[in-house]
Amino acid sequence: MSVRDDPLLRLDRVSVALRQGGREMVSGVSLSVGRRELFGIVGESGSGKTLFTRTVFGLHDDAVVSGGEVTFDGRTMPAKSHHTEMKRLLGKRIGFIPQDPFSSLNPSMRVGAQITEALYLARGLSPKSREARDAAIAVLAEVGIPEPDIAFRQFPDQFSGGMRQRIVIAIVLAQEPELLIADEPTTALDASTQRLIVDLIVERSRTRGLSVILISHNLELLRQSMDRIGVLYSGQFLNLFQADQLAHQEVHPYTQALFDCIPTKDKTLADIRPIPGEPAGAGFGLAGCSFADRCAFAKDRCCATPLPINDAGQARFSACIIGKGA
Amino acid sequence: MGNLTSYPKGALEWAAIFLAVAILIMALFGGWFTPYDPLQIDFRGKLQPPSGEHWLGTDGSGRDVLSRLMAGAQLTILSTLVVIAVVLVIGCAIGITSAFVGGWLDNLLMRLADIWLGFPPLILALGFAAALGSSLEAAIWALIFSWWPNYARLSRMITNDILSEPFVAGATALGVPTWRKVVFYVIPNAFDVLIIQVTLDISAVMLAISGLSFIGVGAQIPAPEWGAMIAGGRAHAGSAWWVVMVPGLAIFVTALAFNIIGDMLRRELDPTTRRRA
Numbered sequence: 001m002s003v004r005d006d007p008l009l010r011l012d013r014v015s016v017a018l019r020q021g022g023r024e025m026v027s028g029v030s031l032s033v034g035r036r037e038l039f040g041i042v043g044e045s046g047s048g049k050t051l052f053t054r055t056v057f058g059l060h061d062d063a064v065v066s067g068g069e070v071t072f073d074g075r076t077m078p079a080k081s082h083h084t085e086m087k088r089l090l091g092k093r094i095g096f097i098p099q100d101p102f103s104s105l106n107p108s109m110r111v112g113a114q115i116t117e118a119l120y121l122a123r124g125l126s127p128k129s130r131e132a133r134d135a136a137i138a139v140l141a142e143v144g145i146p147e148p149d150i151a152f153r154q155f156p157d158q159f160s161g162g163m164r165q166r167i168v169i170a171i172v173l174a175q176e177p178e179l180l181i182a183d184e185p186t187t188a189l190d191a192s193t194q195r196l197i198v199d200l201i202v203e204r205s206r207t208r209g210l211s212v213i214l215i216s217h218n219l220e221l222l223r224q225s226m227d228r229i230g231v232l233y234s235g236q237f238l239n240l241f242q243a244d245q246l247a248h249q250e251v252h253p254y255t256q257a258l259f260d261c262i263p264t265k266d267k268t269l270a271d272i273r274p275i276p277g278e279p280a281g282a283g284f285g286l287a288g289c290s291f292a293d294r295c296a297f298a299k300d301r302c303c304a305t306p307l308p309i310n311d312a313g314q315a316r317f318s319a320c321i322i323g324k325g326a
Numbered sequence: 327m328g329n330l331t332s333y334p335k336g337a338l339e340w341a342a343i344f345l346a347v348a349i350l351i352m353a354l355f356g357g358w359f360t361p362y363d364p365l366q367i368d369f370r371g372k373l374q375p376p377s378g379e380h381w382l383g384t385d386g387s388g389r390d391v392l393s394r395l396m397a398g399a400q401l402t403i404l405s406t407l408v409v410i411a412v413v414l415v416i417g418c419a420i421g422i423t424s425a426f427v428g429g430w431l432d433n434l435l436m437r438l439a440d441i442w443l444g445f446p447p448l449i450l451a452l453g454f455a456a457a458l459g460s461s462l463e464a465a466i467w468a469l470i471f472s473w474w475p476n477y478a479r480l481s482r483m484i485t486n487d488i489l490s491e492p493f494v495a496g497a498t499a500l501g502v503p504t505w506r507k508v509v510f511y512v513i514p515n516a517f518d519v520l521i522i523q524v525t526l527d528i529s530a531v532m533l534a535i536s537g538l539s540f541i542g543v544g545a546q547i548p549a550p551e552w553g554a555m556i557a558g559g560r561a562h563a564g565s566a567w568w569v570v571m572v573p574g575l576a577i578f579v580t581a582l583a584f585n586i587i588g589d590m591l592r593r594e595l596d597p598t599t600r601r602r603a
Contacts, residue, residue: 087498107515
């Protein structure tokens, strides 16, 4: 496989709106995900990160891409048939790991059957064939399921949450996608399992050379494992930065505020600063910066000036008009 | 449904299961082993009380009640099962289509079902039976016509619940086509709830069939259908209790057995307790 520089996925000023009423929930997101790049999207609950990602990848029936361009592997999705075009990529070139492993496996289908079904849909392997069975057991072993040949015959309710999420990952990996989207894959799991699952996703993606978009509200988790991170707040795309260069670069005041409230081992309780005020939900259609009323640096013009958009598709970006983190 | 066999059953449940199985066997094969011809009239031997010769006595025309009961099981129970099977297939087809397609079709089908449900099933069936003429076939058609909305509504509701489960969204992301979703995702996961409804409906439909026959719009009197047997014995109810009591008890016991099994299944497979065992 030759290494290519053009991004696998490029979003240009993409906006997402509700189907009914047409209220714009997320607006002006421009970013690109390179081949083999691990990309994190962080945002609080209600920031629109799940809605946005699901809609862009055709998994949301109540919202539509209302503006901008989505380009996958050099091919721009036509605006009218975005949904149908995406559905064609799902399960073949794009894999999706949902939030809650407890309800994301079919409870009445054996683990093996769920993997061979995925293999059949993506690669046309006959579900009952020896070949499909071997491939399924191999992928179960790959994600660290002990005794994969026994697991093959078991039902999902015979596994713990962490193991179920491994099975979900196995199903998605079996389809050999180029882009893996994980929507808060660890929120339903306990802290130590979270780490293991994210490590597994990172390690498998690096080995197989996949691009990853991992959505989380856990900034620290993303900082430690992703290459780049995009920050969504109240449906606005505020910040885009390189995860490993945090020490040397300034970030958007909101990103900084998020880091300030993460407890770490060299912080005392007094060092942890919660962000004042309440998080704003998505979909208010503000012209200016939606973080302005909670921001320590906010000036009067912050609320009035239209929010900058990452037009040029730069690798680093800050939407702060007073120049923080740009 | 994996723990169906591990559920602790009391004596009542075991008795109900035993009775239900015995009744089903009788319905399937009983007609071949009747001691007498269930339609053979013998006026000299009419209204005989239970004896060694006629275990459950004879009716007003001297027909053997046991033979009629056994042959009647076939008519009553098999027509019940036919009604249930047909409304299950038709109702689920309509309900699942409604849930998958959504929009105006969903509205149209469900409002139609709502209007249909507005009529008490027995009254509606009575109307149909009156229009189609009085026969067991007419009663079966009538019940099919009046019972489908129950299954259409139930299966639509279950399908909508299942479609909102994350594993269906996951299936969409894996590229699972709609027909596979119906066959491998919706039907197996709806099975629990449907089987409970079927078991409970067996007694309801059986009572309806017997009831229609009793009031004369179902099976006609010489036929040994249980409801018709009671209707035929009414005149002698005071003097010859067995003529009405035997088929009456048969209906009662069968309905009770299937209701107990239905309740047992409901306790065991309740949607609120079954998901995250």
